[in-house]
Amino acid sequence: MSADNGLTTGKVATTNGTEPASPTRSAKAAGAVANWADDRLGLAKATKGMSLRKVFPDHWSFMLGEIALWSFVVLLLTGVFLTLFFDPSMTEVQYQGSYDPLRGVHMSRAFASALEISFDVRGGLLMRQMHHWAAMIFIGAMMIHLMRVFLTGAFRKPREVNWIIGCLLLLLGTIEGFTGYSLPDDLLSGTGMRAADGFMKASPVVGTYMSFFLFGGEFPGDQVIPRLYSMHILLIPGILLALITAHLILVVYHKHTQWPGPGKTEDNVVGPPLMPIYMAKAGGFFFIVFGMVALLGGLFTLNPVWKFGPYDPSKVTAGSQPDWYMGWPDGLLRIIPAWETHLWGHTVSWNIMLPILIMPPLMLMVLIALPFIEAWVTGDKREHHLLQRPRNAPTRTAVMAALVTFYGLAWAAGGNDIIAIKMHLSINQITYFMRAAVFIGPVIAFIIARRWCISLQRHDEGKLLHGYETGVIVRSPDGGYAEKHLPISETSAYVLTARDRDEVWTPNGTADEAGVAAPGGKLAEVAGKVRGKLSEAMFADNVQKPTAEELHEGQHHAEHELHELEGQIAAGPNKHGSSNDH
Amino acid sequence: MRLLNRSAGRLSRHRRGPLAGLAVLLLGLLMTGGLYAAFAPAQADSTQSQEDLVKEGRELFLVGCAFCHGQNGEGVLTQDGSQYGPALTDVGAAAVDFQVGTGRMPMAQPGVQVPRKEVVYTDDEIDALAAYVASLGTGPSVPDAELYDPDTLSEEEYDDYVTRGGQIFLANCTACHNFEGSGGAMPRGGFAPNIRGVDPKHIYEAMLTGPQSMDTFSDGNIPPDDKKAVIAYLDTLNEQPNYGGFTLGSLGPVSEGMIAWLIGIGGLVGFAIWGAAQTTRTTEKKDGADA
Numbered sequence: 126m127s128a129d130n131g132l133t134t135g136k137v138a139t140t141n142g143t144e145p146a147s148p149t150r151s152a153k154a155a156g157a158v159a160n161w162a163d164d165r166l167g168l169a170k171a172t173k174g175m176s177l178r179k180v181f182p183d184h185w186s187f188m189l190g191e192i193a194l195w196s197f198v199v200l201l202l203t204g205v206f207l208t209l210f211f212d213p214s215m216t217e218v219q220y221q222g223s224y225d226p227l228r229g230v231h232m233s234r235a236f237a238s239a240l241e242i243s244f245d246v247r248g249g250l251l252m253r254q255m256h257h258w259a260a261m262i263f264i265g266a267m268m269i270h271l272m273r274v275f276l277t278g279a280f281r282k283p284r285e286v287n288w289i290i291g292c293l294l295l296l297l298g299t300i301e302g303f304t305g306y307s308l309p310d311d312l313l314s315g316t317g318m319r320a321a322d323g324f325m326k327a328s329p330v331v332g333t334y335m336s337f338f339l340f341g342g343e344f345p346g347d348q349v350i351p352r353l354y355s356m357h358i359l360l361i362p363g364i365l366l367a368l369i370t371a372h373l374i375l376v377v378y379h380k381h382t383q384w385p386g387p388g389k390t391e392d393n394v395v396g397p398p399l400m401p402i403y404m405a406k407a408g409g410f411f412f413i414v415f416g417m418v419a420l421l422g423g424l425f426t427l428n429p430v431w432k433f434g435p436y437d438p439s440k441v442t443a444g445s446q447p448d449w450y451m452g453w454p455d456g457l458l459r460i461i462p463a464w465e466t467h468l469w470g471h472t473v474s475w476n477i478m479l480p481i482l483i484m485p486p487l488m489l490m491v492l493i494a495l496p497f498i499e500a501w502v503t504g505d506k507r508e509h510h511l512l513q514r515p516r517n518a519p520t521r522t523a524v525m526a527a528l529v530t531f532y533g534l535a536w537a538a539g540g541n542d543i544i545a546i547k548m549h550l551s552i553n554q555i556t557y558f559m560r561a562a563v564f565i566g567p568v569i570a571f572i573i574a575r576r577w578c579i580s581l582q583r584h585d586e587g588k589l590l591h592g593y594e595t596g597v598i599v600r601s602p603d604g605g606y607a608e609k610h611l612p613i614s615e616t617s618a619y620v621l622t623a624r625d626r627d628e629v630w631t632p633n634g635t636a637d638e639a640g641v642a643a644p645g646g647k648l649a650e651v652a653g654k655v656r657g658k659l660s661e662a663m664f665a666d667n668v669q670k671p672t673a674e675e676l677h678e679g680q681h682h683a684e685h686e687l688h689e690l691e692g693q694i695a696a697g698p699n700k701h702g703s704s705n706d707h
Numbered sequence: 708m709r710l711l712n713r714s715a716g717r718l719s720r721h722r723r724g725p726l727a728g729l730a731v732l733l734l735g736l737l738m739t740g741g742l743y744a745a746f747a748p749a750q751a752d753s754t755q756s757q758e759d760l761v762k763e764g765r766e767l768f769l770v771g772c773a774f775c776h777g778q779n780g781e782g783v784l785t786q787d788g789s790q791y792g793p794a795l796t797d798v799g800a801a802a803v804d805f806q807v808g809t810g811r812m813p814m815a816q817p818g819v820q821v822p823r824k825e826v827v828y829t830d831d832e833i834d835a836l837a838a839y840v841a842s843l844g845t846g847p848s849v850p851d852a853e854l855y856d857p858d859t860l861s862e863e864e865y866d867d868y869v870t871r872g873g874q875i876f877l878a879n880c881t882a883c884h885n886f887e888g889s890g891g892a893m894p895r896g897g898f899a900p901n902i903r904g905v906d907p908k909h910i911y912e913a914m915l916t917g918p919q920s921m922d923t924f925s926d927g928n929i930p931p932d933d934k935k936a937v938i939a940y941l942d943t944l945n946e947q948p949n950y951g952g953f954t955l956g957s958l959g960p961v962s963e964g965m966i967a968w969l970i971g972i973g974g975l976v977g978f979a980i981w982g983a984a985q986t987t988r989t990t991e992k993k994d995g996a997d998a
Binding site (some may be wrong): 162174183184185186187188189191192225226227228229244245254258261262266267269278312313406408410414417418421423424425426427428431432434437439440441443444446447448451452457539540541542543545546549550551552553554576641668 | 716717819836839866870873874878881883884885886889890891892893894895896897899903938940942944947949950951952953954955957958959960961962963964966967968970971972974975978979980982984985
């Protein structure tokens, strides 16, 4: 290199490898700062368990939760910007801003400031749209993250509590989204509030009270926007932030799950350390998420409030839908028959209670209970840090397929009018179809997904025992054709065999030899029988991994095949130039 | 006016004359008749051409419309009592101008709703058909351009009309036609069509006559001036830029949710897969494997 480089050599190198390095000035300073902070804050002790060398395994499906995390950060950033200009007041004003078609129209200050953000604040419309897009992505990412966790068995002991926290995050995210949707006080959000008012009033006995408490009187009143605003920018984000923190602390505490592979066990975690590699990747991924949200916000219109105009209970528009994550209860509401009961002069609206007040909480309960139901059925009390491939838990995968199918059908029903006009269908026919499909669809999905998984298991077993298909077709001396199989690599074989055999839970010991019933009595016995049957059904038809002997035999067979093949090739017609041998 | 005043002054000098009143009356009649003749010169001719037009319309009607609407526009019933085509005796010229002028009539096949399609008749033929159907009874006539054309408004008037029209539009039209006029679903396969880019005359006629499942917005319900305001608002929607970017069909949250999943979530999962494939480990291995 150049001469001036030689001048600085002495300053750069503090060690030649045989003598210890002397700390540089900056390292000394950093150490001093760290000491100063540690003496006063006790950071070293508090973060003892959270080493920066913490290992985080690498797999694309482990990044799905991160999409949710980073879109939440985008929500916080853009949300703070919006609070600077949004005025959550229902005081009536006459609009005098720069959007011509609404100038002179009477509206709430909330809507006027939403217009101001859209048209008069620099970058305001971009921020509004980014905030809204980020919200849609936040909840979507939580859902695909949830599916990943469920399908790979990452919810099993010791991670059940984190599963519950995740479910609560999904619930809170949805409520947060709904309050945000309602804030601008445009025609669409007002229609949504009107629907929410109806839902509340559908609850027996307390319905009207709830509605009057929320709206501070009869709908729409002049209270609800400021109240939702407090919830939207303070209460719910606060809880979300706390739960996200708890969620992440538990990830660190439990350590991340990993896919099975050579050198990966239930007792270790293999992957790059948090610092610097994972930090760099995760930090980079934040910018990707931010960039995607910015692109969406800049390119695609989301909730054009200026076209909806201010809310007015006498107005409504076709295509009034909630944001996508509220679409599935809306869909159930759209397809349910008009069931009502009249009791002593009161109407019990089952047609609203079932889809809106009963189904969503019920689905949340089912979601929260899933890990516990599975643990009860399998009787599995061990800790699990190695993930399962979805095919190796066919019944679990099928349960998720059924849930997703139900969700998807209900969700599609929520867009029935758009489907009708875009596909030239009758909205009535869609409704009739969906009424049956939400019941039949999940059953079909369950059966197909389960059998599909078992078929894939059989395929894996075939690969282990008979090797992979080479594509080499051999004709035997008597004229038969056969494809030759060769053994798979040891790494692939390891991945395929790195799983437990399924153990069916049996209700043993309910009565001892002398006929004395186990404690718990009749009920426990029945429960035990049900549990045994369920456990049997859960694992029925699953393909278990081959035993060592079977594998050995398979290998032996494969070697034999290989020799045979080589022999055949050696003795084959190619040896004698088959091209002109007809 | 001044001229009239002067002549009135001249007449007043002979006011006491016994024939003065009669003279004024005669003069008045003469002027009325003369002015009418002067400003409606084609009266005699137009009666003639109107008759021709009706006749021509009847010819066209018998060929293209009578099969369903009856030879005298009285309508045709099917055996089970429903209609092949409704009676046209009191629909007026505006209804014909709308139905035929937007290609809905003659319809290609019976169905839940007649869709807009290519226009079959020429403008002159449509006029003739409208004249014939109008001759069968009462009903609104084809509106003049100044009733519906927003271009006839001055600039200040236009802004007022747009603001007022937007509110009328949201109160009366969006429930079926959607907040941007992109259309919406109606029961049993019916639909409120997309009304963006439709000829203002046809929008006016649709409001006036209430075609198919649409309500009739009579002049008592929405006065002509308010109809024009609605048209001016729709005109603004066409003119104004898409402030927020691509409008996704202006269909509301359904298409927005689709974009959130297909582009947002789909794209980010793609990036996650791409990111996870970029490990420091893989490059190390490549170097190490060769060594």
